[in-house]
Amino acid sequence: MLPTDVIKNIRRVEIKTRRMAADFFTGHYRSVFKGRGMEFDEVRQYSPGDDIRSIDWNVTARMGEPFIKKFVEERELTIIFLLDLSRSCVFATTTRLKRDLAAELSSVLALSAVRNNDKVGFIAFTDKVEKYIPPAKGLKHVLRVVRESLYLKPQGKGTDIAAAIEYLNKVSSRRAVVFIISDFHAAKYAKALSIANKRHDVIAVTLTDPVELALPNVGIITLEDAETGELFVVDTSSAAVRNQYREQATRIFEQRKRLFTASGIDHIEITTDVPYIKTLIRFFRMRERRLNR
Template sequence: MLPTELFKYVKQIHIRTRRLVNDVFAGGYHSAFKGRGMEFAEVREYTPGDDIRSIDWNVTARTGQPYVKQFVEERELTVMLLVDLSASGQFGTVAKLKTEIATELCAVLAMSAITNNDKVGLILFTDRIERFIPPQKGKHHVLRVIREVLGFRPQHLGTDIGGALEYLHRISRRRSVCFLVSDFLASDYETPLRIAHRRHDIIPVTLTDQREDHLPRLGLVMLQDLETGAHVLVDTSSRAVRQQYQQRREAAVSQRQRLFRTLGLDTIDIRTDEPFIDPLMRFFRQRERRR
């Protein structure tokens, strides 16, 4: 994509997602995530019905009138977007590729965070760390995040989710809200996920295409692994082959979901054939109810 085309596309996504955030997501995001605690704001005169535990006895003693302390939630959070840019993201059989949906989703999350005065950082990874952008605030920073997710061309094709989580653990000492955006077509990330989860609020965002669930009956088909480049000839007219594929797929999904449940992670499941608005709003509402 040429720089001028990329700039126009970034602006389009920014305008579109800004409307979504203003109309739909801003309140849900704010309600879904707690700040770091409560901080003192001011004192005011006591009124009937106030909690007597909030009385400021020092001010009350000086003035001779009862005063109460008021607190506000310390809102500032750090949101980290960990985005899988491996070659399997260049797949989509409906309207958009996984990477395109990931871009728009990250734009919405980044805009929601900035609207709530939170910081946003970005880690782009394949089978190694491709790009790291430290957390910052501001509109221009959000535009940079969108531009990087949309226009960055990774140097490698594979996937190493565990490596990305280990990198996050090294560079982010403070607790962060971390959206891990991937199709999770990988293995060997359970231990790094457990370690990262102890410090951070990890939220797996799973991207799935409908063709990954079932193997269509198309006769002999030459399939290619986008990450390794390997080719294999598959007889999709064979019922046994289709059943074996589906069983392996279901087993992998079940194992992943079991891991997330064991760790108590909230997940967002997004499909390429459905808008991501509904699953994201369900996630926000679920978080809000728990608060």
């Protein structure tokens, strides 16, 4: 049995994100994530205005009058979340841990998928794959994904995105919409990302705390690398130190954006001090505009 406080928190996340999914995301979700293609539905008599390219010549020859093949969109999708549970995601200088934010993001997108009768899968990773939940349908299944997002205790500390993607390619032979939710504090994942995007529709969701972009002026502080444990003493009262930190952070973030662009991957940039609902809405609308061109 789960502790009462755990059940309450899962329920709280479910209620909050279910409302978002119902109020906005379901319609947009359906319009920006297409099915795998078209599947045969039926043969019917030709009507004026029908595309002559759809005529079924075999049936037409047998019946002595024109018939066409009717197709419908093969709507069912598979949505897979690759969720980063490394130590660097258990971090916050605002009211939100990156990990908690990641769980909510997964929840609202997963609930949108369930409302469209799509399957949801889950891969949690650090410097190794921590948990795999095969894609399935239903609210009960999605709540299991939410629970693992919030409370799974990982064994690893670091981040190996390439290994998580390679695992995805092993367990998922069919095309899927793949959300990689991470702070992307990792190296050597560009090739794996590019290969995965040829098979799947990959979307990178980056999680960033404001301090990762700019240091506040709070005097001398000690910083710890969450994944290696290495300590750094930094004098944040120095304008030169703050400027150097900001320039280096900007350079890293711009390099990452260029990597996503070069790989043909859509990118959602989430910061812990800004409500993610607005950022997701902008992303969905961007995808809609691009698909409707």
